[in-house]
Amino acid sequence: MTESGQKKLPIFAFFIALIVKIFFLLTHHIQEDAFITWRVAQNLMDYGVIGFNGATKISSSTTHLYVFVSYFFNLIFGKENFIEPLLIFNSILFTIGSVLLSHLIFKDNKNKAIFIVLFGLLPPSIKISILGMEYGILFFLEMALLYYGFKKEKKWAVLLLPALIMFTRIDTVIFLGITFLVDLIWTKKIRWNYIFGGIIALAVSLTFNWFYFGEVVNNTIVAKKLRYDGNFTLKQNWDFFNLNYGNFWGMIKLPNDFNPFTIIIAIFELLCFIYLVRQRNNRNYFLWIIFVFGWVKQIIFLSQKSLFDWYYWVPQILLFVPVIIFILEIKEKRNLWLSLFAVYYIVPMLAFQAVHSIATGNGEWNYRRHIGLYLDIYEKDKNQWILLEPAGYVPYFSHLKTIDEVGLVDKDIQNEIVKDKDNYWLNTVKNRNPKYLLSYKNLFTEKDSAFYQENYKLVKEFRIKDHLQSQNPLLEKIYRLKPSGTDYNLYEKIRK
Structure with missing residues (x-):
């Protein structure tokens, strides 16, 4: 293949991954909480107030940025027709994010293209794209920060993108914090522009909450903590973990308490990560960021008894990145391993998600x-x-x-x-x-x-x-x- 053809491979992969996701729109699998955000957006249209019931202000949605995006899609397409365009928009943004991620971890365009397709077919990738939640936008913004802010070292990216990320979800302070710590340890210097970007992000999110809603954190966080709060014994904590850990590391959650499949995936992810970071490669910097973030976020949310599976979609796919890299860079019988990986893992996962979504x-x-x-x-x-x-x-x-x-x-x-x-x-x-x-x-x-x-x-x-x-x-x-x-x-x- 010519050099220009090689450069176009990631673009072709982008459209392949996007088309597969768009087919999932036919299942009408849309997350319940997406309709909360969309009603808030329509309440803003009808009453000029970010709320849920008429003129009463309340941060019913976990995401402010996505409320405004949904508001504009309602204005453009109308209340009856905005959902499909918005879901396609989310899918496009997520897939662009996967392209940016491929640029962070590969140099070869062929590997980038295969990665984009395989990564895009994983169950969490499909759910992020088409279930109507804010994670398509969030994933795009986070990968844009890593690519433009830390690979290309664009000042605008480290100043602007943290504010957009945190305005999407306030718990993204975990991602921004892990990125800062890994960068500090790796480069042994303080990136002051990023600190200023973080300060701006905190100021924008917290002051908006305070001056508009009269609260520091979103009402959704307070409400869930209040409703689901409880003191657990050691045995209850173990039973809780055993029942729910399929959300935390696996691509799927099987309907039983003990799920050895998830344990195998978690161990394999860890082994692939250790194998890759032992090699001297500049991409290790980004592997450390996404892998540490994946583990830290899941541990924090697990400790807080967070049951909702969408909290774990982004960590799930990021923790799986080393597995795909490992498969793509096997030197002995690479095509055989790649074929086996696709047939025995990607295709079954895709089929499971199709059945689940239908x-x-x-x-x-x-x-x-x-x-x-x-x-x-x-x-x-x-x-x-x-x-x-x-x-x-x-x-x-x-x-x-x-x-x-x-x-x-x-x-x-x-x-x-x-x-x-x-x-x-x-x-x-x-x-x-x-x-x-x-x-x-x-x-x-x-x-x-x-x-x-x-x-x-x-x-x-x-x-x-x-x-x-x-x-x-x-x-x-x-x-x-x-x-x-x-x-x-x-x-x-x-x-x-």
Whole structure:
């Protein structure tokens, strides 16, 4: 191949990886929390306020930058048509980020191209790209910082990009801090422009939170900490880890407590990393940054009992980078190893993600969205309140004012949790009198059933088993193989 052809290989790889991800849009697998961000963006359009319920200010979304990006996509494409363009935009940014990462770790364009494709087909890469969360933007910004700020040493990058990164998610202080420490140890000098960039980033994020919301950190962080806080014994900590560690290092989380597959992957990642950094290579600088960051972030979030798997998507794929490098740089029978790696790892992972996305897309887009659409037709007064969990699909498509069990979109329920955590749900119902309750439980057979029977009536039962059919026999098999969704009961307040 000619030299110009070699230079174009990463560009071809970019489009291959992007096209594969775009096919996943057909599954309608969109993360619940994305709809929280999108409702906040639409609330900004309708009321001029960053909030969730009318003119009340609240940082319901974990990301400020993505709220503004979503706001502009709503303005450009309209509320009915913005989702697909935004998901494609996220996928483009993530794939550009993978191209920048390839420039950090390879010199050969052929290796860059293969890396971009293999990296882009990993399950976390697909989820970052098409599930609607802010991580496509975040990954792009973080890789842009490493490439332009630390490889090309552009002053604008180390001054501007940290602010955009932290304005996307405040917990990215971990990434920015690890990058600073590795750079300090590696170069043995202080990069003052980067320090100024970090100060600017902190100032922008914290002052925006303080002057707009009257808080230092996002409400979402406070609410989750308050709702899920608990003292664990040593045994409970071990049981928690054993149940959830598949989120932390593996590409997939299998539905059982003990997952040896994840342990094998974690060990292989570590061995590949040790093998690579023992070689004298300038890329080791970036390998240290991404690998230390991957481990530190996961350990911090694990210690805080963070259950949500999207926190771990970026660390998962970054920790896997040494494995792909190792496979691509094997000298003996390289093509054989690469073929075996693709056939026995990449393709099964891609197939698993396809099945998972199809099943989850059915459980969320076809089923949970259906609940929101039902309520949208059933209740015409959009000033009525509903108490439920979670605050994604149903509030977004029903357009009702919302109280969520965790307090992400409504702060008043947090006061009830502080006063009486065991009875906060019932106390909220009594004090706030929401017109609708959407519960996983049968409230007429639970504790305090007499109160609910006296004040509420059952409107409709929503059952996931009723949404496992399809005219396509293959889709129906997948729906039944991996049913996704939760049964709900909808209650309406009785007029007296």
